[in-house]
Amino acid sequence: MSLIWLLGLVLAIAAVGYALGRTRALSSTNGDIRKLHSLPSYYGANVALKSAIPALLVLVVWLVAQPLIVSGVVSSDIPDSAIPEGSSRGLVMSEVKRVAAGLDGAVAAGTMSASYAASAQADMDDVTKRMRDAQQITPEALTPEILTAGQRFRAMVAQGKWAMTAVVLALAVAGAFWGLRESHAEFRARNTVERVTKVLLIAAASLAILTTVGIVLSLVFNTYEFFTMYPPLEFFFGTTWAPSFSGRGGSSELGIVPLLWGTFYISIVALAVAVPIGLFSAIYLSEYAGPKVRAIAKPLLEVLAGIPTIVYGLFALLTVGPLLVSIFGKDGFGWMQSGTAVMTAGIVMGIMLIPFVSSLSDDIINAVPQSLRDGSYGLGATKSETIKQVVLPAALPGIVGAILLAASRAIGETMIVVLGAGAAARLSLNPFEAMTTVTAKIVSQLTGDTDFSSPEMLVAFALGMTLFVVTLGLNIFALYIVRKYREQYE
Amino acid sequence: MTDATNNPPRHKTSLHTVDARTKRRNASEARFKMYGMTAILIGLAFLAILAVSIIRAGTPAFTRTVFDMELTLTQAEFEAAEKQLMKTKAYQAVFIDQLSAKLTEQNVQVAFDGKAIDRLLGKIGGDLRAHYRANPGDLGKPVQFTLPASSRVDGYFNGKVTRDTLVDSRFLEVSDLDLVDALHEAGIIHSAFNWTFITAADSSVDNPGGAGIGASVVGSFFMMIVVLGLSLPIGVAASIYLEEFAPKNRFTDLIEVNIANLAAVPSIVFGILGLAVFIQFMHLPNSAPLVGGLVLTLMTLPTIIISTRAALKAVPPSIRDAALGVGASKMQAVFHHVLPLAMPGILTGTIIGLAQALGETAPLLLIGMVGFVAREYPDGLAEGFLNANSAMPAQIYTWAARADSAFYDKAWGGIIILLIFLLTMNIIAILLRRRFERRW
Structure with a gap:
């Protein structure tokens, strides 16, 4: 039975429970709604919640836990002798999973019977051939150990599926009976339902915490893993970024300094574009422009x-x-080699940040009390003098906060630098040279790769950790400045 | 200003004549205003340049050059072609032969050979083969085909490839352009609307003409279903708790701080989270729209929570008081009265959050939803969520990263499609707000 059916069945049980609970409560007072403690729909909802929530919770936990437990058990059962030289238990285990999937596919395609797939032991070549006939990926040399483990894996997954279905459905039915037994006039159905609803609301709100915890844990664990393979000092202070791809041999140099420099340089260029334009736009919009x-x-x-x-x-x-190459390239000033450069990414990122700076600054300038302006006008100052000497100083902390938020955006921006800044990690002062950033390297190290054991891949998590810490620090600092400023006038 | 009292010996001044100092101050005033206007104009100019370059570079993706030809394939030719090792090549050869015959017959005054025609053709062998395998009854009968020309011929019709800029290569030679002109005059090739681009899936690296955005639109669609189905209920529930029920305590503060920070976390960090939690830990399938949807849900939740809280806050307290006054419980007051009134605002915020999620690329790349996995349409609902697929922005990225510049047209065209979706969503949001917004 597929997952969607199981879900549908649980919901159907809950729906039937709703209807039964409602009628049972009503009939307990012979249809007199006034004698019920709560509205009839609350009795129904009580039954529905009691049948659906525990069942669905168990379902989710089971779905997450089963693959972990099954692979754990099967992999610990593989004898050490079955693990070839230079391989690891993890690699053998993925082979086992492939075999299990191949057996599934072959049964589905009809090239072997279900009992053959579950028990065939004799002829490795025949099993392989039948799997190939069903266009399944097969290991090059199927060993009896791997086949046994694959069959064991399949059996456990199938058993687990049945057990899960049975347990979830039993829970749903039991919950419905529990709720139905309670459905009589004195039962405080509304209070119960509202309590449960509130718990659900709190759970939804806590998801924000859970997400942060998830981010931190996924970064910390993998970063720790990375630092067991690569010395942290070399990572933080190394000035060369030259990852070698695993398999080709050779050691990688994974120094973050050139990446940080590229990130920093591009952000500076972006801010140099965005801050003047954004700030002047905000001033014009809030002080001069008509409605x-x-x-x-x-x-x-x-x-x-x-x-x-x-x-x-x-x-x-x-x-x-x-465009930049045609101006600064070979035909122009001769500073630029190719289109991807710090300038390219910086300018475009600056354009993206203009509204960010202008909207935030606009709000902040508007929040400066009119009385300050009126006082300045009263003393004979012109509008621009008022802005420069009264409004901007009063708004300064907020504007600094806005710029810091924009900077954090610039540091975390990915797609512009991936496409516009180039891929070479360099320490150079020339803004017309290609450089790369932390985010761009996270993308290039992680894209399409799910081998969580090489330092070349795990370094992305260390980079992500650095990025997370830096942007978080900037955000907190910026919000602190903005908050502190707001208190002055409110 | 204070200078006036410090310098008593002044020349006669008059309010009617403007003195040098006032002139200077007025000039600086005008200058300052100019700076502001210039800044705004620069900003708007960037917007205009962006819009113009998208439209100019993107429209070629929607037209393509096609061969309009009647072709007759005999049973014997079909069987011969099916026996070959490179079957599609064989079909292409049949087409070239018949086109050459036709040209000779029509007495076209241009030198050509089979290789030249081969260079002009797109990957048509597969189309032909698919047609005859599906309709064996058409064998031996003349069938009208509309088949794509190569992307370089497209470029010639768009003005990207000219006689001056073209360098002879195995893809196209300058002399081939004469043949193109002749074919164009004979009415065999012409420009047509490129339905392939809208409906097809991504193609292989050497076939830009066959690349389409259709499959990744479907991928985006399934992702958006996940995002909508999860982030709307969870976001509304979280906002209701924080706005209506949460006591002022440490725990509430912690949630608030977390939401504020998550709103500012770079999107790529969410991609790392998705990779580590959903793929590394939970073993969900790689590149699945379900995983993409989960990641984007976590990313858009803060946006939706923030706008939903604003919508709830905008409902005046008198509504709650009245509901409580006639005996509703707090929960009833919120769910029966406040929430329906806040719904337009919530939906507006949700649509804007969805639009933001639809355009997000970086996290999708990390969980493997890159363009080239979007090779076919999913077969059904479950496959739509679980089979490897791409999404519109990731597909655009894949095209932009390819070496063949013919894919750049596709990337720009993809952007037009993406922006049409975003524009529609934003217009719906604005209309919703206009139609249902209530001022209390």
């Missing part, structure tokens, strides 16, 4: 923030890059 201009210009600028970053990435790669 009509504001109503048109502000949303139009904010469109820039709504455009997906892949669009900016392509814009950098195919429009801005070639």
